[in-house]
Amino acid sequence: MNAMSEQQLPVVVIGAGPIGLAAAAHLTERGLEPLVVEAGPGAGTAVRQWSHVRLFSTWGEVVDPAAEKLLAPTGWVRPDPGTYPSGADWAEHYLEPLAGVLGDRVRYGTTVTGVARAGRDRVVDADRAAQPFTVHLRHTDGHEERVPARAVVDASGTWATPGPAGGDGLPALGEQAAADRIAYRVPDLSDPAVRARYAGRRTAVIGSGASAFTALATLADLARATDGAGTKALWILRRGISGATFGGGEADQLPARGALGLAARAAVDAGHASAVTGFRTAAVERDGDGRLVLTGEDGRRTEPVDEVIVLTGFRPDLSFLSEVRLNLDERLQAPAALAPLIDPNQHSCGTVYPHGHRELSQPETGVYLVGMKSYGRAPTFLAMTGYEQVRSVAAALAGDTAAADRVELTLPETGVCGGSGLFDAPEAAEGDGGGCCAAPEPQPIRLGTEAPVPPAEAAETADATPAGGCCGA
Known part of the structure; x- marks a missing residue:
């Protein structure tokens, strides 16, 4: 040619x-x-x-x-x-x-x-x-x-191609067999069938990025609704709690992105979610009642949950x-x-x-x-x-x-300093008020006295929120 x-x-x-x-x-x-x-x-x-x-x-x-x-x-x-x-x-x-x-x-x-x-x-x-x-x-x-x-x-x-629940980047043992109880997207609770799936139930949310924030805030919204009594979230984090866990907040140059992290923070601060930190999922099992139990690589086991939302990027x-x-x-x-x-x-x-x-x-x-x-x-x-x-x-x-x-763009900063690899380190997380060596039982999080922000459903489409940012647009 x-x-x-x-x-x-x-x-x-x-x-x-x-x-x-x-x-x-x-x-x-x-x-x-x-x-x-x-x-x-x-x-x-x-x-x-x-x-x-x-x-x-x-x-x-x-x-x-x-x-x-x-x-x-x-x-x-x-x-x-x-x-x-x-x-x-x-x-x-x-x-x-x-x-x-x-x-x-x-x-x-x-x-x-x-x-x-x-x-x-x-x-x-x-x-x-x-x-x-x-x-x-x-x-x-x-x-x-x-x-x-x-x-x-x-x-x-x-x-x-969403990431799996497994902490090693591959599906956890039993993850595929439990596919009927596992979702890999933020649920649309305006859909009656989807709403019924999560209302009044305990849901594990795996992830630590914008999509996980959105899911936590959404489930907290449901918990506050008249048809959502008893709705609880179990937040599974592969790292510990640190000052950057909830993003940049008011320091974020995209205000709605900062507000999203604050909404998730308000959700857990209000007791609608409890956290298990430093938990890398190795297996998903069913208990005698058909509920799901997550097992970590360190042998810890979560309390039973009804649903799992995997938002690991x-x-x-x-x-x-x-x-x-x-x-x-x-x-x-x-x-x-x-x-x-x-x-x-x-x-x-x-x-x-x-x-x-x-x-x-x-x-x-x-x-x-x-x-x-x-x-x-x-x-x-x-x-x-x-x-x-x-x-x-x-x-x-x-x-x-x-x-x-020629460069024709200036990008807004997130207000968060440090790479996620740093926050994965036990000593780094512990020094900032958290740790990856949490007790096996989930602990309620109390992270401040800010007035709760409205539980926004804001999430940038192209944020691949790895637990460790939607859209592949």
Whole structure:
């Protein structure tokens, strides 16, 4: 294939979520032809699965500038930039209209099963860079297709691959057998069937990020309701209680994100939850009454619970990228150049420097992992981070290196200093009022006298909250 014809090939974007659609908008603005492929039936399919959750970023922070330009001629008006959308709002009032403008550049019901260089597996060097990419697709009717591409932008997110309960990163013994009692998402208690599942029952919540905060606050809301008497949460933390357990609070530069941690703190301070700290789940068993008991790696056993909500973050699905050459961090599974900026073992004060094509580039030139997918297993991803990523990548693909290298974003700090790896250390947690060597019995938490904040359901969509940040958008 000659150079000119290759330049006429589309840039295949995987995923029609917020970041994938923003990538298509930036590519269109640059005169490049995008082809967005989405496994789900519509735009923002993953976002709609947490439609009941409110973002902790405002409308002003979750609308991409290039997308807004594309929408403007249709008469679209951005909602009040100072208000907070829910997942349903984001999908209905932004993602669907944006996908509509892109038209047939977006294909639904289309799953990517592989990406490769045409005629070259990952071993072959000869003439590799001169070959276009071939993207293997499978449609819902079973039909298979091969699409040539000049570049591939993977914005498929991580929503479909949540972390398990097991403390070693693998499913705990008995976890899969207890699947009827285990959920991996924040429950939607506006659904009568879901509400009945948790009302008046004891639920273990495993995790320590924004999603866990949301679940604790939501269950506390239920406990205060007339139909929720007796609702209790057992909060399972892999670390001890420290000053940063509940996030940055009022020091967080995203007020709703800080308020989310305070809402969880208020929930436990009011006695709606008790905590087991330093607990790494090894097994899930059923007692004689059919309730679930969690066993820790240290042999401790929890009291019986009726339900378990596992919110231990997400991880990338790399299976369909097996034939392209990637340089990923061995811990986070994020691009190696990006990993030092986001590593929760080292990351301090919530400051992630804006980054673009250089940090996201791979040995396989023309392949980019963007959005939540680019963070691998790391937490605290924000939609505005992904928008800056795809702005830079689109500029690079268009040959505008100066624009691609230019930083056009300042990210808000979380108000939390120190990496989660530090807080996992017993001596660090103990020195801050907590410890990972808690008594086997759960203990009520009393962490201050602040007036309880409203139990918000705010959670950034792209926060992969590992216990150790939603959306793979």
